[in-house]
Amino acid sequence: MSGTGLSVFALHATREFGERVSAHLKQPLAAHEERGFEDGEHKVRPLVGVRGADVYVIQSLHGDESESVHDKLCRLLFFIGALKDHGAARVTAVVPYLGYSRKDRRTKPRDPVTTRYVAALFEAIGTDRVVTVEVHNVAAFQNAFRIPAEHLDTARLFAEHFAETLGDADAVIVSPDAGGVKRADRFRGALSRRLNRDLATVFIEKYRSAGVVSGGAVVGDVDGKTAIIIDDLISTGTTMTRAAAACRARGALVVHAAAAHGLFIGDAGAILEDPALDRVVITDTVPPFRLDPALVKRKVTVLDAAALCAEAIRRLHEGGSLVDLLEG
Numbered sequence: 001m002s003g004t005g006l007s008v009f010a011l012h013a014t015r016e017f018g019e020r021v022s023a024h025l026k027q028p029l030a031a032h033e034e035r036g037f038e039d040g041e042h043k044v045r046p047l048v049g050v051r052g053a054d055v056y057v058i059q060s061l062h063g064d065e066s067e068s069v070h071d072k073l074c075r076l077l078f079f080i081g082a083l084k085d086h087g088a089a090r091v092t093a094v095v096p097y098l099g100y101s102r103k104d105r106r107t108k109p110r111d112p113v114t115t116r117y118v119a120a121l122f123e124a125i126g127t128d129r130v131v132t133v134e135v136h137n138v139a140a141f142q143n144a145f146r147i148p149a150e151h152l153d154t155a156r157l158f159a160e161h162f163a164e165t166l167g168d169a170d171a172v173i174v175s176p177d178a179g180g181v182k183r184a185d186r187f188r189g190a191l192s193r194r195l196n197r198d199l200a201t202v203f204i205e206k207y208r209s210a211g212v213v214s215g216g217a218v219v220g221d222v223d224g225k226t227a228i229i230i231d232d233l234i235s236t237g238t239t240m241t242r243a244a245a246a247c248r249a250r251g252a253l254v255v256h257a258a259a260a261h262g263l264f265i266g267d268a269g270a271i272l273e274d275p276a277l278d279r280v281v282i283t284d285t286v287p288p289f290r291l292d293p294a295l296v297k298r299k300v301t302v303l304d305a306a307a308l309c310a311e312a313i314r315r316l317h318e319g320g321s322l323v324d325l326l327e328g
Contacts, residue, residue, distance in 0.1 A: 004089055006317050007050055010058040011075055013067050017096060017284060017306055018058040024310035034075065044079040051087030056313050061099035062263060062286045069099040073118070077125045084126040092129040092316065093122060094309055096285035097261050101132070104140035119144040131312055133285050133305055134232050134260035150316070152308055153326050154260045154283060155183075159190035161281060161303055162228060162256075166195070169226040169254070175203040176231055176243040187230045187258075204243045223251030233261035234282065237271035244276040254278050260305070264290040272299060 007030045010018020022029045031047040059076040063069045076093060083091050103114035122130055123146055131150040135141040138151050162171070173191070175184035181203050188201045202220020227247040234240055240257040247255050255278055262282035264272075269291045272280055282288065283305035288296050296302075311325055 004052060004054040004317075006313075007046075007048070007053045007055045007088075008058070008313065009046065009055065009079070011044065011072070011079065013064070013072055013075075014058050014060045014096070016287070017060060017309075020284070020304065020306035021058060021094075021310045021313070024307045025314060032079070042075060042078075044075050045082050046079075046086065049086075050083050052089050054317050055083050055088045055091045056094050056317075057083070057091065058094045058096070058309070060096040060285055062097045062261075063099075064289060073099065073121070077121055080122075080127050081125045090128045091126070092131060092313075093127050094313065095130060095132045096305060096309060098130075098132040098135055098141075101135045101137075101141060104137050104144065113144075115140060116144040119146070119149075123147055129316070131309070131316070133283070133308070136232050150312065150322060152305075152312055152322075153186060154305065154308070155186040155190040156326065157283065157303055157305065157308060158187055158230065158258050158281065159194045161301070162191055162258075163194035166226065170224065171195075171199055171226045171228060172220070172222050172252075173199055173201045174220075174222070174227050174229040174243060174247060175201065176229055176239050178203050178205075180231055183232065184230050187228075191228075204246050218246050218250045221250075222247045225252055226254040226256070227252040228256045228258055231257075231259045233263055234259045234268065234280070235263045235265050237264065237268040240280070241271050241274045241277055244274065248276045256281060258282075261286050262288050262291075262300070262302075264288060269295055 009030050009032050012034050018029055033047055034044045036042045057079060059072055061069050061072050080091050100114040100118050129148040133152045134154045135151060141151060142149050173184050173188040175181045184201050188199050192199045202218060205217040229240055229243045244255040257277055258281040260283050263286060280299055281301045283303045285305050288300055312322060315322055315325055
């Protein structure tokens with residue numbers, strides 16, 4: 001949208017991430033007001049003119065100690081509505097972590113398909129485009145929206161990190177279940193190119209029913225290797241530690257876990273202390289606020305996804321290619 005002025009807002013709950021995006025863009029965040037009322041209602045409004053502007057609003061949709069997912073979603077939607085009312089030429093929602101993106105299909109009779117309902121809310125308020133990072137199911141995400149929906153894959157981001165830290169170690173890429181094999185293979189391809197050598201992909205057998213996970217067979221060879229388990233997110237940590245234990249049992253020497261979003265729900269901190277898992281690598285789409293800072297310092301590496309979002313904003317504004325950004 002070259003020729004139209006660029007405005008970037010970050011709502012208060014995602015302000016720190018937004019400031020990192022702003023630093024990469026070398027453009028200050030636009031001013032806005034968020035005001036709460038005694039009965040729990042709130043309003044959000046821009047404090048600068050947006051008429052004719054190409055506007056990007058940054059808000060990550062994860063619950064935290066101050067706002068629920070629903071609070072953040074409502075604030076984002078209402079703000080987008082206000083921007084459209086006041087003449088913004090285009091409004092793009094930049095949602096580093098998209099809440100409800102895991103509920104993208106019916107797994108039981110009469111189940112909701114909540115991803116599609118969230119998409120309908122964005123469309124109804126007048127959102128022109130949605131950008132998010134590493135969703136659970138890319139095809140389901142793209143099919144849920146009737147407006148442009150851009151998915152920022154983190155394969156290159158993780159490949160750059162591990163290319164610098166692996167050295168000459170014999171590595172293998174592990175999907176913690178069969179459903180994540182495509183994600184693991186994208187990461188394997190990116191890391192293989194960076195290392196200039198072929199790597200293998202294996203996966204862990206996994207079954208889930210009524211919240212209970214079973215299975216644990218390793219399909220592929222991890223013996224004597226460094227295993228990198230890749231997934232879209234870490235919630236309670238049980239999937240990652242279960243996969244790590246399976247890899248160790250089959251002879252893996254070192255085990256890393258990598259996921260774009262570190263939610264770390266419930267007893268995740270205690271679970272991640274498991275010695276089967278050497279290190280956890282996440283991005284900053286969700287800050288690891290639920291973990292003990294000492295554990296984060298000792299065992300967690302946080303990569304900068306703000307740079308990825310900033311470059312996506314720059315390219316969308318200037319009419320550049322996201323394919324080149326993600327694939328190189």
